[in-house]
Amino acid sequence: MGRSMAGNGRLTRFIIRRDFVRLFLWVVSISVVTLAVPLSFQELYPTQEQRNVMAETMRNPAMTAMVGPGNLEHYTLGAMTTHQMLLLTAVAVALMNILLAVRFTRAEEEAGMTEMIRSLSIGRSSPLSAAMTVLLGVNAVLAIVLWIGLTSLGIEGMGSSGALLYGLTLGGTGLFFAGVAVVCAQLAESARGATSLAMIVLVGSYVIQSSGNVTESVMIWLSPFGWVTSVQPFSENNGWPIVFLVVSGVVLGSIAGILQGKRDLGSGFIHQKPGRAHASAFLKTPLALVLRLQRTGISIWAIGMLILGLSYGSVLGDLESFFDGNELLANMLTGNSDRPVAEQFLPMLMLVMAFIATIPGILALHKLVGEEKKGRVDSVLGRRVSRTQLMGGYVFVAVMNGVVMNSLAATGLWLAGRSVMAEPLTIATVFGASAVQLPAIAVMIGVSSLLIGIAPRWSSLVWLYIVYSFVTLYLGSLFQVPDWAARLSPFGWVSEWPSESVNWMAEGGLLAIAAVLVVIGLFGYRRRDIL
Amino acid sequence: MPILDVKGLTKTFGKFKALDGVDFEVKKGEVFGFIGPNGAGKSTTIRVLLGLLKRDAGTATIFGQDVWSDAVEIHRKIAYVPGDVNLWPNLTGGEVIDLFASLQGEVNGKRREELIVKFDLDTSKKCRTYSKGNRQKVALVAAFASDAELFILDEPTSGLDPLMERVFQQCVEEVKEAGKSVLLSSHILSEVERLCDRVGIIRSGVMVETGTLAELRHLTRLNLYVELNSPATDIGQIPGVHELVKAGDGWKFQVDGDKLDAVMTYLSKHGIRRLESAPPTLEDLFMQHYGDVTGRAEAGDS
Known part of the structure; x- marks a missing residue:
């Protein structure tokens, strides 16, 4: 490593200062929604009887495909929140990480900012590692805020360990997709290409999760969202899929680092194929x-x-x-x-x-x-x-x-x-x-x-x-x-x-x-x- | 009748007067150079002429039609190249050229291909990947492939390399030979000197000078170098002499066009051993109009 990481700390602080409002708004809006939902559930379904009715309406393949499986037998407020919110929030967190990661890496490179920064006494790997450091921090903060927030709601059936797992699942998902996005940012030549590539991974993962959970097959283990739906905070509290998420995220980040070392600034591994040299007959008005x-x-x-x-x-x-x-x-x-x-x-x-x-x-x-x-x-x-x-x-x-x-x-x-x-x-x-x-x-x-x-x-x-x-x-x-x-x-x-x-x-x-x-x-x- | 006729053109943005009574005309078959520094009002004038901005006062006609109310009709016979060419990032250069041709109405396929080769443009690339120069090439190919009668070019070469500037100049010469008219806004004076029949100089929204280069040169100073037989120490005192410097055995200075006679009479009394004169460049002309702004600033400092 050595000098290739020079200036990493300064760049990290620079990204945080420049995009603080953006990072803040993402974390706050995801947290507010996550904390508001169990409160409104408490309001809407105060008794276990009402929650059981809700559980019955959820017992259909379309719902399972959309939000994943849930603990419908013991549909506590916690289980309900996990069932109806965790997967969709994980998608939002994944989206946040993809957009931020591409913004910090390929978009900067495309706009010529990375060239300026690399001409200074900054190591070759620093822009990438600074981006990953910031994203690691953002996901960690999100996990901690959700852990503390969900615990402090004091809702029956939502204990501290469940809240911790809830937060960590989302943070882990974030890290995973940050890793996916920085790899895509090495592969594609443009920010748009990198975002599209990462979005394909996101949508693909979601679809695999849907069909895997509906058919109850082992297929779900192929998708990070399948790992997410396996945790079931507040009911099963099965924490080890989170390790998968975090480890994969770190591995993907390292792969991005290796790929970056093999390419020239401004280039990628997937080259854009030439477009039309003439407009189609349609494009006339x-x-x-x-x-x-x-x-x-x-x-x-x-x-x-x-x-x-x-x-x-x-x-x-x-x-x-x-x-x-x-x-x-x-x-x-x-x-x-x-x-x-x-x-x-x-x-x-x-x-x-x-x-x-x-x-x-x-x-x-x-x-x-x-x-x-x-x-x-x-x-x-x-x-x-x-x-x-x-x-x-x-x-x-x-x-x-x-x-x-x-x-x-x-x-x-x-x-x-x-x-x-x-x-x-x-x-x-x-x-x-x-x-x-x-x-x-x-x-x-x-x-x-x-x-x-x-x-x-x-x-x-x-x-x-x-x-x-x-x-x-x-x-x-x-x-x-x-x-x-x-x-x-x-x-x-x-x-x-x-x-x-x-x-x-x-x-x-x-x-x-x-x-x-x-x-x-x-x-x-x-x-x-x-x- | 002039192809383009502008009289008393005024445009304000809020309290800022961007154009203040601009007058000029472009005749058929003529290349009119529109020069001035950034922010003088060149692009504002052009955008009024294209019907993108609504004028506050004055008249502006192209082919005898009003630039605002008959814009669409006029644009049939106009080719426009903006100074800052912004294209759709997800269309290719070729698609944009064809789209522009379709929106114009007239398509000359053969000319399009020739120009693409001349300007060395890769039309299969997305506009997202183009440099400023390449985006300008797209606009230039679309413009010169069209069957326009009037070309409105707003600093068209600011992103081109010297080779491509050359190609551009050839294109302008070709359309001129074909009897078409060009309004060329620029701050590259050598380009204007080479291509333009007449020139208008705009400054802070006011047209300060218009005329042929010869006419304008008449108004301006001549560069002189003289060596005299008897020493003349008071050349600097003669009215109309500027920027006097001792150079070797002689003197270098500038003379106002209308004071030349008096200066020569004075010099001949001292016996002229050697005399060299150089015609004023457009740059001199330009500096003369803008130089006194800096001159005033310097005077204010001292």
Whole structure:
């Protein structure tokens, strides 16, 4: 080692100082969610009887595939938290480590910062080892915060040793994926390539875990997430898979070090294959460009929405037993109790899915602002392309995203519901309940268009409006938010079909407002300076 | 009628006046050099001409049409190369060139291939991997492969090596020969001197000088070197003489164009043994317009 590690300490401190806020926010947000969930479970399912009902609804392959196996026989608050949260939180921690590790290594190298640093009296291995040191520290801090935090909640069934294992499982997962990411950062030539490679490992691990746990095969030992689901903190407290995670993480980190020693600065082991020398026949219009630039994101969202629909649909079969046991959730249902529970529950599910479907719509539209900030709009508008045509393309893709994503979620829900329900929902019921949300999604896209056209600097305000809508409508049904507050959101005007009849006036009004907002936005975009 | 006509063009950003009554025109078949240091207003002017910024006052027309309201129509016959070429990282250079051609309307496939070879561009690489020079090549190939009547080039060579600068100059000469017009913004003065028929100098949003190089040279100082028979100690006192230095047996200095006659009369009285004159370079011209800014700063210091 010797001089190749020179300056390691200084670089480590530098990374921490530079990215402190980022690291802090990651750790805090993961910790807050982890600590909030058992508290809300305690609130929602105060008795063991209610928890047993919950356990019954979890007893299906779709749930096992999604969150892994759980101790359903002794479904204490601790076992419940582990079952429903540990694997998903592990995915979030893995994601955090991948993004941070690539940021600290390949992204720095790509941007030319590593070259500057290596020209100073800093060892060759130091940038990598400093990155690993920081990530080791972040995961350790996360483990300790969760251990202390979960213990101090003082919830029955959540002891200190379970809390320690819970924290260590997540920290270990983090270290493992930090190792994966730094290896990927050596293999790929770009930050984007390294992130994609590591994400493939993440998704692959998750899929292996899903099929392994559903079929109860030894396959789960091939996946780090299989190790995660084997720990079962607060019930089995089986700690040794954590050793696997930590040791593999360290080994991967060392492999990255060896690989780095074998390559030149700026190069990788996987070379990018040459792309097209000519544009395809499709790539000819501004709209085609928008679709081409966003196709990866759109595909990922589409798959995600389908999975979301499938997972919601898979619980429909157990709904009745679920609601009998939980008064608080039953309150969220909309009157009219002579209809089947699934139908009463449908508007709420559709509302949540519509909120989520709004996000890819707004994201697509916001790419226009991003293009403007990156100075790429000039090259398009400097040609025979009108501003209306350009922004119109983005609005079109935004609306398309909203409609397609919302419908894909409905499709997933219908497909899963058909296989788990004794009396499945009809296709018309599902897609009708989904379609009544579309005018509200359109209004959100309209608000976003208006901001981009008139006040581009404030274009992010639309996210606040979406959060406001979500809070007042979704949580509002729990906490008795006044009617007028919900009516300030377009989603507050959506009919709760099939529980109540469709208010065509309101739906039509929303569409009209959306159209007006888009037109004003387009008009504003035509008149303003391109920044 | 000029291809491009700008009168009294004014643009403010908040309280900052970026352009203050800019006037110039570009005639058909002419290469117009638009020079000035960074921040003088070159790119702002160009972005107004492209209809990306809305002017606050004045008129600006291209092909007789308004640059703001008829932008799309005008762009049919315009090729634009921005100073800072930003491309989509996940498209290849070839894809971008073809996309630009499609957005323009006219595609000249043969010319495209020729230019790619000339500029030595690897079009199968993603734009993410391109250097600034390579991104500029993408924009230049797209521009020169088009069938435009007016080329608006904003510091197009700032990232190119001297070989590629040469290729660029050939391209400009070719389009000029074809009777097309060019607005070339630059701060590489040798390039402007070589290519441009007329020049406009912009400073702090104001066009301080426009004209042919010959006309501008007339306004500027001549570099002189003289050796005299009898010693003349008071050359520095003659109005119109600047930067006097003793050089070997003689004197080196600059003379204002309109004071040349008086200076020569004075010098001939002392018997001229040797006289060398060099035409003012654009650099001298430029320094004359911007030099006094530093001169004032120095005066303020002392």
